[in-house]
Amino acid sequence: MEWKVPYIDLPLQYRNLKSELNSEFERVMNEGSFILRDDVKKFEENMASFLGVKQVVGVNSGTDALYLSAKAVGLKKGDEVITVALLPYAIFAIINAGATPCLIDIAEDFNMDMDKIEKAITPRTKAILPVHLNGRACQMDKLGDIAKKHNLIIIEDAAPSIGAKFKGRCVGSFGTTGCFSTHPMKNLSSAGDGGFISTNNEELAAKFRLLRNLGKTTKPEFSCLGYSSRLDNLQAAILNVKFKYLNEWANRRREIASIYNEKLANLPLILLPEPSQGDFFDIYNSYIIRYSRQQELCSYLRERGIEAFIHFPKPVCERKELNIPYYSLPVTEKICKEAVSLPIYPEMNDKQIDYVIKNLKEFFKNG
Ligand SMILES: *Cc1c(COP(=O)(O)O)cnc(C)c1O
Secondary structure, three states, X not given: OOOOEXXXXXXXXXXXXXXXXXXXXXXXXXXXXXXXXXXXXXXHHHHHHHHOOOEEEEEOOHHHHHHHHHHHXXXXXXXXXXXXXXOOHHHHHHHHOOOEEEEOOEOOOOOEOHHHHHHHOOOOEEEEOXXXXXXXXXXXXXXXXXXXXXXXXXXXXXXXXXXOEEOOEEOOOOOOEEEEEOOOOOOOOXXXXXXXXXXXXXXXXXXXXXXXXXXXXXXXXXOOOOOEOOOEHHHXXXXXXHHOOHHHHHHHHHHHHHHHHHHOOOOOOOEOOOOOOOOEEOOOOOEEEEOOOHHHHHHHHHHOOEOOEOOOOOOHHHOHHHOOOOOOOHHHHHHHHHEEEEOXXXXXXXXXXXXXXXXXXXXXXXX
């Protein structure tokens, strides 16, 4: 089906950047620079200065960024990590590293409910793993105070939120490590998988450089049990081209979100994202509305050529096959039953925005 309004439009983004991207592709191919070459280093420097951190280390996905963080900070069997349950990535990283996720509920903005953290702390708690979802930061001042008081490590999952800020500081610059993804669904995307880790700890950064590359120091020495999880040089070259547009794209996403917020404000029974104001600078990697008849609303939009999604089918702890203990998480459960993601991407034009709004209005008029 040809969407009138696709969820995102990467072919259009490519057409807009074609000459720049193609010339980088040709350069990298002609040089044969594929593994840990200058473009990776340049991307890491670009991103470290953008985020305001000392070090960025490119890896091959956001999921690996989380897993390598869990390993590098020394999580092990018996350790508990407090996190949230809308998405599997952080939970999988914790379990795969041998530790135990301890799940708490989220607040109405889809992010960790800071008031639930302290009750979940036990003598075994080693870390808190907040997820900055949808391009919105968690309340990092509250979280930081709690972590400090109880001497806990913070690993930030900032995968979909490159450039989102709390009190003027980028997510990924608060914790011991910040984990990011450049998956095609994220606001800065590679042509396939990619990710990176941010940190202000030089020792940890050096550890990540070893871990991502089989523990290799100077070839062919192996200094630790490592993994094969490098950010490809060609992907880094692509990311360096798109990096120049990151702020411009964030501004357009914010503009679209404010149009949605304004035009959808009077619709009944629809809960809109909280506005980006005060302490929060949101970059709207997603724009998610809430409505009780979620399936009906999503199908209605899709039938009219609008590629809406239901992104959170149920809390991760309700998937029996994963063998995670059940946690009662009423807000998480409610959001899973109500959330519908609307198209939002920087290349979306005003006609497409109007079309989405018009159809939402019609849905409520007819329903
Ligand atoms: C996309 C995403 C990830 C995983 O990133 P990948 O690069 O796909 O592995 C992790 N956490 C969150 C919150 C994400 O949105």
